[in-house]
Amino acid sequence: AAAAAGGEGGPAPRSLQKERGGAESGPRQELLVFGYACKLFRDDERASEHEHGAQLIPWMGDKSLLIDRYDGRGHLHDLSEYDAGSWNQNYQLSEEEARIEALCDEERYLALGRICIE
Template sequence: MWHEARRSERKVHDMMDAARKRAQRRAVFLAKRRGDPQQSIQAVGSRSRMYRDDALYQATQDQQGLIPWNGKQDILIDRFDGRALLDFIRDSGSRHFRVQEKSEEEEELEEFVNFERYRDLIKHRRRGCRY
């Protein structure tokens, strides 16, 4: 009876260890997949022949394949352009932030908060701790 209980306990522990290892492997796998999205960008190229098509060239130069974007006649894009799927284009000039002047109390409070923020780091550095 004791041996049987011990065997079932060992089996449960083995199953728990296997589940823990599986969870760790899965976490590592998902972390690799979720990593920096720019690391997963791939550029793939292939050879192709160039064919001269004067009619297509002339149509491109005459802007026949361009359509107004979002109903704005001054912004023309190619009909196959991915920007046609966007709803709007942000104006780069619309990001004007006003710098508000701080009162003396706010400046003193900010100075105190910065002092408190870095005080522990300075203490540890004096004691010789690097991290």
């Protein structure tokens, strides 16, 4: 009987844990984990190429900067507009932009307010 009630003999049943506010109480305790089966193939030659960076390409012709050919940074050609000193120094929102930003913030955090109320 002690084991069934969560005594020294073992863990408490799930229904009893819920009543006590245990491991499964509250909305944050919900977790769904799933996966897919796969088959792994050993390819030592391809692994060696990958280990030595054979799949990397020079970024903007600079052989000292190698990136993967699927890297999104390969589409950036001029980074000067993103330099820390040149970005967003004196930008002021117009009244319309500020109004739209406030509406977006309200919508963005609307669900958070509902969760806090519950």
